[in-house]
Amino acid sequence: xxxxxxxxxxxxxxxxxxxxxxxxxxxxxxxxxxxxxxxxxxxxxxxxxxxxxxxxxxxxxxxxxxxxxxxxxxxxxxxxxxxxxxxxxxxxxxxxxxxxxxxxxxxxxxxxxxxxxxxxxxxx
Amino acid sequence: xxxxxxxxxxxxxxxxxxxxxxxxxxxxxxxxxxxxxxxxxxxxxxxxxxxxxxxxxxxxxxxxxxxxxxxxxxxxxxxxxxxxxxxxxxxxxxxxxxxxxxxxxxxxxxxxxxxxxxxxxxxxxxxxxxxxxxxxxxxxxxxxxxxxxxxxxxxxxxxxxxxxxxxxxxxxxxxxxxxxxxxxxxxxxxxxxxxxxxxxxxxxxxxxxxxxxxxxxxxxxxxxxxxxxxxxxxxxxxxxxxxxxxxxxxxxxxxxxxxxxxxxxxxxxxxxxxxxxxxxxxxxxxxxxxxxxxxxxxxxxxxxxxxxxxxxxxxxxxxxxxxxxx
Numbered sequence: 001x002x003x004x005x006x007x008x009x010x011x012x013x014x015x016x017x018x019x020x021x022x023x024x025x026x027x028x029x030x031x032x033x034x035x036x037x038x039x040x041x042x043x044x045x046x047x048x049x050x051x052x053x054x055x056x057x058x059x060x061x062x063x064x065x066x067x068x069x070x071x072x073x074x075x076x077x078x079x080x081x082x083x084x085x086x087x088x089x090x091x092x093x094x095x096x097x098x099x100x101x102x103x104x105x106x107x108x109x110x111x112x113x114x115x116x117x118x119x120x121x122x123x124x
Numbered sequence: 125x126x127x128x129x130x131x132x133x134x135x136x137x138x139x140x141x142x143x144x145x146x147x148x149x150x151x152x153x154x155x156x157x158x159x160x161x162x163x164x165x166x167x168x169x170x171x172x173x174x175x176x177x178x179x180x181x182x183x184x185x186x187x188x189x190x191x192x193x194x195x196x197x198x199x200x201x202x203x204x205x206x207x208x209x210x211x212x213x214x215x216x217x218x219x220x221x222x223x224x225x226x227x228x229x230x231x232x233x234x235x236x237x238x239x240x241x242x243x244x245x246x247x248x249x250x251x252x253x254x255x256x257x258x259x260x261x262x263x264x265x266x267x268x269x270x271x272x273x274x275x276x277x278x279x280x281x282x283x284x285x286x287x288x289x290x291x292x293x294x295x296x297x298x299x300x301x302x303x304x305x306x307x308x309x310x311x312x313x314x315x316x317x318x319x320x321x322x323x324x325x326x327x328x329x330x331x332x333x334x335x336x337x338x339x340x341x342x343x344x345x346x347x348x349x350x351x352x353x354x355x356x357x358x359x360x361x362x363x364x365x366x367x368x369x370x371x372x373x374x375x376x377x378x379x380x381x382x383x384x385x386x387x388x389x390x391x392x393x394x395x396x397x398x399x400x401x402x403x404x405x406x407x408x409x410x411x412x413x414x415x416x417x418x419x420x421x422x423x424x425x426x427x428x429x430x431x432x433x434x435x436x437x438x439x440x441x442x443x444x445x446x447x448x449x450x
Contacts, residue, residue, distance in 0.1 A: 055240075
């Protein structure tokens with residue numbers, strides 16, 4: 001059973017997480033939660049890439065005596081940098097949310113549509 | 125047997141991942157969502173370890189589980205708590221999600237199975253990197269070799285992106301006037317003397333660990349990205365305990381900005397030095413007499429550049445989000 005079990009399951013979980021992220025981004029009216037949704041969206045792609053890099057009985061790609069079977073290092077490199085860039089872009093998103101709160105006094109989309117802009121002089 | 129344990133852990137962690145994502149869908153309180161996303165990151169990082177991506181897991185643990193959560197919590201205010209705490213999403217978005225999901229699942233039927241060594245991905249560049257990097261670059265961690273030498277251009281780009289994001293946040297939040305705002309979770313944290321006593325002693329160890337990760341990245345999992353985030357986390361812990369104002373007394377805000385830029389400059393400088401010594405941009409082999417020594421030196425310096433930019437950007441992000449807060 002262990003020969004076949006993960007099979008395509010990891011990809012399906014990645015798809016599930018992708019869908020969850022999508023649902024949060026569409027459905028949530030709270031902008032902070034929307035950003036968390038985007039992060040889940042993003043991590044689904046990370047999971048997909050890392051799953052592709054795995055080799056059965058492989059080892060972490062660090063060269064050592066007597067180890068010949070390694071998992072693929074390329075997806076690791078791509079995703080490692082993507083994670084750090086991901087937090088940087090999340091921070092930009094959070095900064096925008098912070099500014100929106102300054103201008104409208106709320107981070108809920110529905111309330112923003114109803115409200116006129118308050119304190120416009122604070123917006124650069 | 126080892127294989128079976130791997131499979132069981134894989135299944136268990138995947139289930140936990142889906143459950144924590146479901147919890148995030150259901151909950152509407154930003155604070156709960158922030159903490160759940162931290163848990164989610166921790167689970168996915170364990171999953172990365174099982175799939176041999178130790179460097180990625182390291183980064184995810186430092187970034188996703190710690191810094192992201194802290195940044196999100198810095199933006200949350202008590203007024204954000206929704207009237208309705210938990211509910212399922214609307215039917216329309218679920219329908220759209222399921223339709224997308226089914227299309228994507230259809231796409232996965234062409235994918236190679238988990239762990240299949242004959243998958244196309246393992247037969248183009250990877251064998252070359254795994255086979256040659258030991259002699260060409262001379263460091264054991266293939267991820268570091270690829271990251272900082274073979275794909276040095278890419279990594280330079282990533283560092284510039286991080287620097288740009290840090291600058292963007294600085295610009296966006298620059299107009300914020302200092303406001304007295306004691307209504308914060310973090311301030312309550314600092315008033316707990318047990319937490320305070322323990323964390324204050326952990327900070328030097330965290331910074332020491334960051335330096336280890338920085339300089340041991342050639343031989344084990346780690347490198348500039350992880351070290352930078354961990355170093356930043358050390359100072360951010362101080363900021364969480366005593367307020368970002370006190371953190372900026374340890375390290376001046378002006379120096380943080382200079383640090384952000386100098387990491388990128390260090391990286392670029394190595395590239396230019398290689399040019400001046402007759403090689404290509406970022407070809408470290410010409411930096412010393414033997415090509416592997418040159419690679420060692422080059423990788424060491426650019427990793428420091430990466431670490432400096434990442435560390436100071438993280439500190440600057442935290443300081444920006446907490447500006448004017450006690």
